[in-house]
Each structure stands twice: as structure tokens, then as C-alpha cells.
Amino acid sequence: METNQVTLAAQLSEMGVRLADYEGKDIVSTSPVSGQVLATLRADSADQVKAKIDRAHAAFLQWRNVPAPRRGELVRLFGEELRTHKEALGKLVTLEAGKILQEGLGEVQEMIDICDFAVGLSRQLYGLTIASERPGHRMMEVWHPLGVVGVISAFNFPVAVWAWNAALAFVCGNSVTWKPSEKTPLTAVAVHALFQKALARFGSDAPAGLAELIIGDREAGSQMVNDKRVPLVSATGSTRMGRQVAQDCAIRLAKTILELGGNNAMIVAPSADLEMAVRAITFSAVGTAGQRCTTLRRLFVHDSVYDTVVPRLKKVYAGLPIGNPLQKTTLIGPLIDRAAFDGMQTALAAARAEQGQVFGGERVIVAGCEDGYYVQPALVEMPAQTNVMQHETFAPILYIVRYTDLQQAIALNNGVPQGLSSSIFTTDVREAETFMSDSGSDCGIANVNIGPSGAEIGGAFGGEKETGGGRESGSDAWKAYMRRSTNTINYSHSLPLAQSISFDI
Numbered sequence: 001m002e003t004n005q006v007t008l009a010a011q012l013s014e015m016g017v018r019l020a021d022y023e024g025k026d027i028v029s030t031s032p033v034s035g036q037v038l039a040t041l042r043a044d045s046a047d048q049v050k051a052k053i054d055r056a057h058a059a060f061l062q063w064r065n066v067p068a069p070r071r072g073e074l075v076r077l078f079g080e081e082l083r084t085h086k087e088a089l090g091k092l093v094t095l096e097a098g099k100i101l102q103e104g105l106g107e108v109q110e111m112i113d114i115c116d117f118a119v120g121l122s123r124q125l126y127g128l129t130i131a132s133e134r135p136g137h138r139m140m141e142v143w144h145p146l147g148v149v150g151v152i153s154a155f156n157f158p159v160a161v162w163a164w165n166a167a168l169a170f171v172c173g174n175s176v177t178w179k180p181s182e183k184t185p186l187t188a189v190a191v192h193a194l195f196q197k198a199l200a201r202f203g204s205d206a207p208a209g210l211a212e213l214i215i216g217d218r219e220a221g222s223q224m225v226n227d228k229r230v231p232l233v234s235a236t237g238s239t240r241m242g243r244q245v246a247q248d249c250a251i252r253l254a255k256t257i258l259e260l261g262g263n264n265a266m267i268v269a270p271s272a273d274l275e276m277a278v279r280a281i282t283f284s285a286v287g288t289a290g291q292r293c294t295t296l297r298r299l300f301v302h303d304s305v306y307d308t309v310v311p312r313l314k315k316v317y318a319g320l321p322i323g324n325p326l327q328k329t330t331l332i333g334p335l336i337d338r339a340a341f342d343g344m345q346t347a348l349a350a351a352r353a354e355q356g357q358v359f360g361g362e363r364v365i366v367a368g369c370e371d372g373y374y375v376q377p378a379l380v381e382m383p384a385q386t387n388v389m390q391h392e393t394f395a396p397i398l399y400i401v402r403y404t405d406l407q408q409a410i411a412l413n414n415g416v417p418q419g420l421s422s423s424i425f426t427t428d429v430r431e432a433e434t435f436m437s438d439s440g441s442d443c444g445i446a447n448v449n450i451g452p453s454g455a456e457i458g459g460a461f462g463g464e465k466e467t468g469g470g471r472e473s474g475s476d477a478w479k480a481y482m483r484r485s486t487n488t489i490n491y492s493h494s495l496p497l498a499q500s501i502s503f504d505i
């Protein structure tokens with residue numbers, strides 16, 4: 001569409017992107033809004049990837065000596081650039097990833113929030129002072145930077161995931177190499193340009209190579225993962241990808257933060273505020289067209305309220321505004337591509353074969369966007385938690401199962417391998433506390449009276465049980481980006497007994 005091209009050119013030039021520097025024949029950025037090609041970029045060769053990691057490593061050796069609060073100043077300046085260019089970057093996210101505009105802007109807001117968080121953190125990288133058992137000794141912990149942090153990101157959070165990692169990594173004294181999704185290279189180029197603006201304002205104590213952008217497909221990502229100068233790989237994407245990255249890193253004993261697929265559930269208990277629950281279910285299940293790691297995919301409704309909740313949901317689903325995500329009235333934009341649509345249809349066929357009753361799920365043709373893959377979100381009433389519900393299908397499918405007993409519902413919630421986020425709607429304090437207790441939800445996120453989707457940056461995000469639970473952004477997630485050194489200082493006049501062996505010296 002002509003208008004998309006005009007919008008794109010305007011967004012890129014506002015953010016200081018010189019597209020000509022990146023253009024080539026390898027990586028195609030296609031807008032899911034209309035199926036139109038936005039740009040074709042050149043992929044980095046293996047030599048170029050190596051050179052970028054070389055530069056990032058050299059940058060780390062300097063950056064680690066810059067005081068942490070000064071490092072925070074760079075992140076503060078970057079946050080200012082994001083505030084200035086929020087609209088342009090948010091629109092670009094919509095164009096390239098297909099999120100509705102409010103979600104595109106929301107993603108940029110998450111970047112701003114993590115910058116604010118990281119600026120404060122740059123003055124709070126605290127270690128403990130520990131009571132020593134030896135007389136005249138003091139013991140303390142000091143946190144040091146790690147080196148080059150390799151970030152791999154997924155198409156559905158094309159800009160925020162890098163920021164969650166990079167803002168922390170920079171204040172912790174690391175450099176960052178970023179391999180974004182091959183489906184969303186333009187948003188990455190734009191973020192890189194905005195970071196360069198912040199660097200230019202910061203001054204000469206930020207070395208060149210502090211942030212490197214690697215354009216390429218999984219091969220380029222794999223090269224970064226296997227480079228021994230990258231001590232930490234933070235990878236966000238499918239479980240299939242995470243498994244490979246985990247193996248590659250394990251071989252060289254590198255650290256990982258893995259943020260992978262989710263298969264998130266909600267329990268609607270008899271005492272739930274049903275009006276609130278229906279709103280939360282709809283938002284969590286259809287937001288971003290079901291393409292969030294925290295999307296609600298499994299709903300367990302108590303027998304006593306099932307026949308109120310499910311018909312109500314069907315009514316709400318029938319009126320969902322599906323369409324061009326650039327238009328203000330739209331709440332549900334497109335799937336990322338045809339493969340996503342095919343994956344959804346395959347899952348729905350499997351659900352039918354497992355005695356599921358499917359409502360919705362068909363393709364919707366949007367005028368002016370005929371080559372985009374828009375769908376009517378699907379509700380599927382299932383007789384039990386069957387095989388198809390064990391997998392994450394990255395599309396708006398909500399499976400619904402009836403339950404009678406809270407322990408049974410918690411077992412269903414926990415009865416899949418992924419377990420990223422979860423929630424319960426109840427006004428019964430005993431049920432709520434049970435759900436959050438040691439024997440409750442086994443997910444990294446367990447919410448009460450709020451859906452599973454989305455998260456504030458202040459908390460540690462992530463925590464899939466399948467991956468050992470990587471955590472990014474808030475709380476003490478910063479510790480994963482540093483190494484802990486324990487120092488013992490002897491201020492007495494003698495060595496402890498065990499070390500006082502006399503040598504003839």
C-alpha cells in the first residue's frame with residue numbers, strides 16, 4: 001500500500017535511519033498489515049558478525065571502567081530519545097510486526113520504563129558484607145561486568161526485549177550484540193539509530209562498538225551463540241530455538257537467559273467477579289492477535305459459572321473489531337504471516353479431532369489489506385485437557401475446560417511443560433493464596449484477578465519451568481548480567497590457623 005510506504009519513510013527518517021546503509025537482497029521485511037514488502041536488507045556475513053563481536057569485546061574492556069552511575073547516564077539519554085521518538089517507533093512496530101498502534105506505543109513505553117529502572121539501578125549494584133568466622137577479617141561481595149551480552153529477540157516483541165536486556169547490560173558494564181528476528185529487522189535498525197543518537201550526546205567515554213546490531217537469520221544468531229567471547233546469551237523466542245541455544249551454550253559453559261514459549265492458563269472460580277473476568281479473558285486471549293508469550297491459551301471455568309461465562313465470551317468474541325492495526329478503532333490486527341495462519345488451522349483441526357467444539361478461527365479479509373492474514377479469534381470448548389493443549393500455537397486460540405474442584409484446576413494449570421504465566425479469578429482469599437502457594441501454580445508469574453498477559457518491568461519477567469526460568473528486567477534480574485566476586489580482607493597481624501603452616505622462607 002502506498003500509504004504504508006509513505007508512513008515508513010517518514011518514521012525512518014525521523015529516527016535518523018539511513019536505510020541505504022542497510023539495503024541488500026537477503027532479509028525481507030514484509031508488513032503483516034498488508035503483506036507488502038517494506039524493505040530488503042543485507043545480511044551480515046560470518047566475517048562481519050565476527051568483526052562486530054570483536055568490536056563489542058573491545059568496547060567492553062573500556063566500558064567496564066566507566067563508573068556505573070555514569071553508565072546509567074547513557075541509558076537515561078537513550079530513554080530521552082525514546083520519549084522523543086515514541087510515536088515514530090511505535091508506528092514502525094505496528095507496520096512491521098502488525099500490533100495495533102496502542103500496543104506498538106506500549107512496547108516503546110516498556111523500553112522507556114526499563115531505562116528509568118536501569119538508571120536508578122546504576123547506583124544500586126549492591127553486594128553484601130558478610131560476617132567472617134575468622135578474627136580480624138572482613139568478607140564482602142562485589143559485582144563485576146560479564147563482557148559481551150548476546151541478545152536474540154523474537155518478532156512479536158521486536159524492540160522491548162532488546163531494551164529489557166540492553167538497559168541492564170549497559171549499566172552493569174557490559175557491551176551488547178543484538179541479533180533481532182529476521183521478520184522485524186527495520187525496527188531493530190531504528191532502535192540502533194536512536195541509541196547512536198544517545199551515544200553522540202553522551203560523550204567520548206562510551207566506546208565505539210558498545211552496541212552492535214547483527215542483521216541475519218538463525219545462522220547469524222547461532223554464530224553469536226557459539227562465540228566464546230560472549231559469556232551470556234539472552235535469547236527470546238520459540239522453545240525449539242531455546243533448546244538449541246541452551247545446548248550450544250552448555251558445550252562452552254556459557255550463561256543463558258532463555259525466554260521461550262508460554263502456554264498460559266486462567267482459572268475462573270465460583271466466587272469470581274465475572275464481568276472483570278470476561279474482560280480480562282478477552283484482553284489476554286486476543287490481544288496482539290494471540291501472539292504474545294503470555295497470551296491466555298487455556299481457560300478452566302468452574303462448573304457453577306461455566307454456563308454464564310462461556311456464552312458471554314462467545315458474544316464478546318462475535319463483536320471483536322478486527323482490521324488494519326494502524327486504524328484507531330481496531331483491537332485485533334493480523335497474524336505475522338501465512339505460516340502462522342496455517343499453524344492455527346492445523347491446531348484447530350487437531351482440536352476438532354480431539355472432540356473440541358470450535359467457534360471462530362476462520363480467515364477475515366480486510367479491505368485494502370487483502371494479502372494480510374487476519375483471523376477471527378477462536379474459542380474451543382474441550383472435553384478435557386487434550387494433547388493439542390500441551391503445545392503453544394502462536395495464534396488466538398482459547399481452549400476452555402470445565403472443572404469442579406480447585407486442586408483439579410491447579411493440576412490442569414500445571415499440567416503442561418511450558419508454564420510461563422498463570423492467573424486465577426476469585427474473591428475467596430483461601431483460593432487466591434492456595435493458587436500462589438508452594439503447592440499452587442508452578443509458573444514464573446501467578447496473578448490474582450488480572451489476566452496472565454503482559455507484565456510490568458519492575459518485576460522479574462519470565463520463568464518458564466521448561467527452561468529453568470530465565471528472568472529479565474526488574475527485581476534482581478540484573479545479577480544475571482554480572483559476576484559475583486567474594487573478597488576476604490585480613491586486617492589482623494596473622495593468618496588464620498589453617499594457612500599458618502610454617503615454610504622455610
Ligand code: NAD
Pocket residue numbers: 152153154155156157179180181182216217218220221222225236237238239240241242244245258259260261262292293294392394420462
Ligand atoms: P523463533 O524461535 O522462530 O525466533 C526467535 C529468534 O531466534 C530469531 O531472532 C531467530 O533468528 C533466532 N533463532 C532461531 N533459531 C536459532 C538458533 N538455532 N540459534 C540462534 N538463534 C536462533 O521465535 P519467533 O517466531 O520469532 O517468536 C515467537 C516465539 O517467541 C513464541 O514461542 C513466543 O512465546 C516466544 N516469546 C517468548 C517471550 C518470553 O519472554 N518468554 C517473549 C516473546 C516471544
